[in-house]
Amino acid sequence: MDFRNIDKPNRRDLIRGTAMLGAGAMFMRPLPLLAQSGGIAAIRKVAEAGKDASIKRLRDWIALPSIAAENRNMPEGAAYMAELAKDAGFTNIEIVPTDGHPGVFGTIDVGAKRTLGIYFMYDVKQYDPAEWSSPPLEGKLVERPGFGSAMMGRGAVNQKGPEATFLAALHAIRAAGAKLPVNIVLVCEGEEEIGSPHFRQIATKPNVLAALKKCEGIFIPAGWQDKNGNVSVNLGSKGIIELELVASGEKWGRGPKGDVHSSLKAMVDSPAWRLVSALNTLVSPDGNTPAIDGWFENVRPLTAREKTLIAEAAKLGDEAQQKQVLGIKTWIDNLSYPDALTRLAQEPTVNIEGLVAGYTGPGGKTVLPGRAVAKLDLRLVPNQTRAEAEKKLRAHLDKHGFTDVEMNVSGGYDPTEVDENSRLIRTELATYKKLGVQANLNARLAGSWPGATFTAPPVSIPAGHFGTGHGAGAHAPDEYYLIDSTNPKVAGLVDATMGYAEFLYTLAAIK
Template sequence: MTFDDFNCLNRRDLIQTGALLGAGIALAQPLPLLAQSGALSDVRAAALAGKDTAIKRIRDWIALPSIAAENLNMPEGAAYFAGLARDAGFTDVEIIPTDGHPGVFGKIDVGAPRTLGLYFMYDVKQFTPAEWSSPPLEGRLVERKGLGTTMVGRGSANHKGPEATFLSALHAIRAAGRTLPVNLVLICEGEEEIGSPNFRQLVTTPRVLAALRSCDGVFMPTTMQGLEGNAAVELGAKGIIELELIASGNKWGRGPKNDIHSSLKAIVDSPVWRLVQALQTLVTPDGNTPAIEGWFENVRPLTEREKSLITQAISPVTEGQMKDAFGITHWIDDLPFPDALIRLAQAPTVNIEGLVAGHTGPGGMTILPNRAVAKLDFRLVPNQTRAEAVQKLRAHLDKQGFADVEMKVSGGYDPTETDENSRLIRTAMATYRKLGIRPDLTVRLAGSWPGGTFTQPPVSVPVGRFGLGTGGYAHAPDEYLLIESTNPKVAGLVDSVMAYAEFLYTLAAID
């Protein structure tokens, strides 16, 4: 989920390109130097020999869409991934039920001194085929100017492509006749794209929890390179809550119980306006700052070290690139660019994803709707928690006189933080440097992933994301993953496979 331009941003991968929440914009060494000789030359030979199979592995997985939001192919998706895990060498692979969609658990125990945890997801976002230039389930190879040959398909970048690439590294190590240098513990969920509502239940299953607590850390395979070749090393991510607020005549006791003619607005209350009024209380009049009572009381401001990492990352061309990509001319409050980036990392948010009420088709229908729904997401920063935020939101609505406005929380989790001196982070930094890649230490992903489930009790281990290569348009049409790179600074598939192999061997050796 690293993207080639800022149009590719999604809710977990905001501002990946250029490592804008971190330090050290610099050119990487050309990738032809990467891992072509040395201790893992036999693994590289195996990765090259298995390249076609690796491409097919990604394409075949894309062909089976598991979409949690639509309850589409979820048991099939878990079973398919379980097969991929077994094929890659995992033993004791088990599909574990939850109160929602199932997860997959497996291990590889080679008796090594160190154990690495792996976080995978098998669900993907929804898609509308008519919006794609290439069929979203075919995984076609498509040339992309300035990058090379890409595979286009839902899940290619987010997140089946990087995960299948990591599995290909395990295949290459085994094909080279080697034993893995570390033990592996795998946990894969099917609800990441709906806010991981049952992930904690999965992680705290006794046999899963016992295995995870033995890990030196947990990492998520991800394409982390920008177009200049540098790779981000994240120290955290914002948390998230996804929910709906619903106003209805039935619940309110005012307004119609069914849609009625709009002429009656002269004498009948409107649940839609009721919801609009409730939404207005959540933020300041400009819509930019949460106004929920007590929302900021536990927010931890950025440290001077963290602010320094952000400002060191700013390049002369970055602001213009971002504005052009977003189609904007100003930041909030006309902030200077450094202040805008600090706010991006530091500020919790209240965002309206969508509003649904009454007639939404062509033309007018002159009705007074009986029900209105707002889909919202809330980004959380340290030291906020999901539980605290949900409680405060409900208390705020009640205090403001909107006790009738329903809250339906669909998912979410706490923010993530990992010590930059942890072995996992040092391994990522060391691996990138070993491969001639400039690592950019970043403060916090402005998007979200459920790493906090691992960093908090009862697991309490470091987390991170790692990987070479690039992709884009996650959550959007024409999502893609780079396969054959024409950019000498950015890894294609084989170099990405080798990066994961190098990471495992570095983790085994680092102090």
């Protein structure tokens, strides 16, 4: 479906899963220990029959790119998310307005003893079609060596593929005539890819907050199995601030207000070099350690338990494969693998995402730019906070004489931490064990998501990630999500669907 004419199709018919149950092919090998009797067996049969509908649901969703950074299809994305939720059985659905882009809220109340929260995002990252081997909105099936047939498209794994798979589990449970074992609260936003600047407004809306506070915990669906089928259970995630630093002749009072001929550099100041000078004060000479004044004052050292988990992860990890995937030969400072993983968990970072100034097209263009922009992300660790970090960055720039350098923060949130003894984490581990999946406790995810919105007051519930299946290429060209697995250790679409079903039943039963 082509969403360039978004108002013409009947979108509701396109996403209705139960109306399109096909005779989907059986997967090569089901994951071990998926129950093959009773209710779970019936659910699996329906999930297999509904495979074609699940594929279409994901492909149609990929065809609608909601990109907050470009203000592209945001109302349409929220409306489409609301329809997806309604078709999966959610009620009391609201499109929740914010000071930015809207969110979506809905519930399924079956009168169960326990309630689970689910976090979705309907936005995706930007993309350049010229960089892709397959059109990024077509959702074509392509072969991924070592894994099988996968759907390629922007948002395929981050996060529409895993989210659509969770919805497929709800469709299958209902179509099998089974009763959901837990109540479910869905909270969705459209600004995750720009740092969730208004998500707290959604989560703390009185009726949403009341529903969330009833939850045993909340998770974001994930599809992160590696080639050996292993997954990580994250006990936290780094926080993040996304921002721009801007140097301009207009604000500086030196240099040109607009681009001028580069021959004039002999007598005219350069805002681009002004920005470079400011950036150099933020990090050590090698660029690897933040040098912002007071940056490490509140950083919490790793606990003994966290150090143990990191050491265990180093023993189980495949260093050579990780380097190959990343396209690198060495870690920072030529560190050993265990030391590199320790640094990944414990260190806050200052990263340059992009630099923009003057002419960036083919060939040269002899100009002296009047404005230069650095796009940064700052990763935060416990016990740093977004508010503290923003204040310290501004104070640092001012102290070092860069009062003219603008600091435009677009979004961000605090780090997330969750107790490994919480019912959410214990349910994750128990479910993976039932599925025969090796799950490794991870002290801290180096990436970020707005889990702190849930773990901090006033919500104050555990938050994490869960899911089987596989995908890769988030934020990059050729992003994909596995559909038909040829790797017996890795879940394809139906097995991943059943993984979510198993989680729901495990949460209902676990002590």
